[in-house]
Amino acid sequence: MTASTSFFQTPAPIAYGGAEANSPLAFRWYDKDRIIAGKRLEDHLRFAVCYWHSFCWPGSDPFGGETFLRPWQHGSDLMAMARAKADVAFELFRLLDVPFFTFHDVDAAPEGATLKESVANLNAIGDLFEQKMASAKVRLLWGTANLFSHRRYMAGAATNPDPDVFTYAAGQVRAALEVTHRLGGANYVLWGGREGYETLLNTDIGRELDQLGRFVSLVVEHKHKIGFKGPILIEPKPKEPTKHQYDFDVATCYGFLKRYDLLNDVKLNIEQNHAILAGHSFQHEIALAQALGVFGSIDINRGDDLLGWDTDQFAMNTSELALVFHEIIKGGGLATGGLNFDAKIRRQSIDPDDLIHAHVGSMDACARAFLAAADMLDAGALTGPLAERYAGWDGEEGKAILAGQRSLAALADRAMAGLDPQPRSGRQEYLESVVNRYL
Template sequence: MAEFFTDVAPIRFEGPDTDTDLAFRVYDPDRVVLGQRMADHLRMAVCYWHSFHWPGSDVFGGGTFDRPWLEAGRDPMDAARMKMDAAFEFFTKLGVTFFCFHDADLAPTGDTFAESKRNLEELVDLAGQHMERTGVQLLWGTSNAFSHPRFAAGASTNPDPEVFAYAAAQVKNAMDATHRLGGANYVLWGGREGYETLLNTRMRQEADQLARFLTMVVEYKHAIGFEGALLIEPKPQEPTKHQYDYDCATVHGFLERYDLVGELLVNIEVNHATLAGHSFHHEVAYAVDHGIFGSIDANRGDPQNGWDTDQFPNSVEEMSLALYEILRGGGFTTGGFNFDTKLRRQSLDRADLFHGHVGAMDTLAQSLLVAASLLEDAELEAARDARYAGWGEGLGAQILDGKHSLADLEEQVASGGLDPQPVSGGQERLENLVNRTLWRAVSAPPDPPPAA
């Protein structure tokens, strides 16, 4: 197996004062935070598609990256094996625990469905060998049911039932592959499950189709004994004008409407949250509070671009607030942080892929320390508790228990018994508290190791 990243040695933790360019300054996988290893808190993964299957192209120009397995004229299966060799070399040198894939990233599409299935099965066997050799695990798998022209009008929401059937067959095989590789989750990303114009669309019809498709996926999961979680990835638009899985609240309402709550969770992408007009913090908090939180696609957008740029995360403040909600909810179970990220097209060196991931991993590590400090200090929770204290006793508890009607409450107010006055929400004080924690968290001494 030829080495691809010849100029890069395995990345090590060297601390904040190191002069080594490619080294972790904050991410120490064995550092104990809140009683758990940093690596086990974060469960970080590399995505197969942007990192190894994307040539560095955009709508205005062709590929710019040095990816020999994508060169024209190569035997597709030989190229896929070369790509996989390079990918697992990258995973092990970077030191991540997990990776994620689409079926079309892992194996080339054949001339027939049967050939595509054979290709996938062969590459899954090879991936299993690499995983056994390296110890790298599969965070989740998924199926690309959006790139081929047959999916231009959607997959499960397509007006043509034959396209629905084709997508079902493709997802079945991708689920089988994920199950065989011991994946912790399976993701359903509705890349084109939406509409471009209402002039030719029946929304209720397409929603019913999507619900039927998801029900079939749930049934198949149980039939094969897959113990991982099924995840839906919300996205508001792009490539369609409107996606049916717009945001976490939309997905939650859909699951409630079609009796799928408890069967599917959400995989939240940072850039999708901001495209929906939300903060990432909001989407995570909603999912945690409503019991649908599953996993994260960690990236960011550019505030000057209204589309999905998939850049590496670099905001400790943004990720700290999200991690605070994750830790508050008990942390990940099957999920983790997948870097659904692209290099910039001008980042041409092979080592640039390491630079992007190393910086992102340090960002998440620093964010974890901040979130843990906020949780341990408990000032945010104390402020929340104090603000809503009235609902835990007296009048507030009686209202929630259904002991008062509108007429009862009107009578209390009219009799002069109630004269509520506004109370400060203290937003600025709490923002200052977060900023102070950002300043001090990384310089704090590490937690002692757990007792033997």
């Protein structure tokens, strides 16, 4: 591949073609300028292409090596390859006409022999990103530091038993956060892939949690020092690669943030794959994050219910996505967050344009699901029956109980006076059929 040749065969940006469009390279549902509830569909969905899976994953799995053979992954000049990778990335951003992208530090720029050299490489690629963004539509949704791949992090980064590893990780995060800030990033993510443990035989949980709490606090302090306005995002994940991870799910993360007084500055980036690994649904994790006030952003992908690891497939299940978007819209939308395609094409999808087809298909699936969710909300299809089910708590007695105006004895006396409540149907099958009408 040279500067005069294109990596992709698709010549022009993907356009909206309408529901009857037959071309696989046309959006059938994603009309970015369509106004829904006073806002453009593009501004509701806030799609982001992720740098690592799309341009760095070679197509390997635990039993086989790379299948993609990307030209920028083979050569001796690592910075030249990083620049070539950036060229292809911004070409894909243009073809998909996406508003955002995301990156890890070491996927954007190669690690050097020292942290100082690694930071210099990252700043140089940050300069390149800045130049490309000046003439492009795409903006940065978030950046993050890879604190899990290098062998120094095999026992964690912030939770490592060696304070020097903690210190090295702090240097890496400072650089990534400052580049994210310089590029106008809307958020910054802390992904703790190895913040956990394999066995309690060599682990002090209380000590490691305190270390992690201090590390996140340091990041928050530096965020304010440099004037970064976006939230810090933590991504819940229960296992893989670490057997017991400290950010297991939304509920666990909320307890952690509350204990270390981080709720004002830290929100959660939620992923369907991780919800499955934690034994939850994607909808559950988003609904709980909304209820606890910690919802931030989404990695939009899907896992395989039959496999016990992070398959990171492109999200195509409109039924599941419709319920997810129903929660998001009901909760007020994505704010500074977005839909980050933390997803990999399958290792047999070796044609360059398979990357385009994957994103187009998932963007359309998300748009179709979002429109269905918006229609359900407009009609009160689910919110109406929900309000009816809890109507008693909006009545005089229900409000008095929650306001602390009834003692246990007063409630018991009222029950003893002849109260005989009767159960009412939860109407699950009816509600499932209601959802299907909108799909």
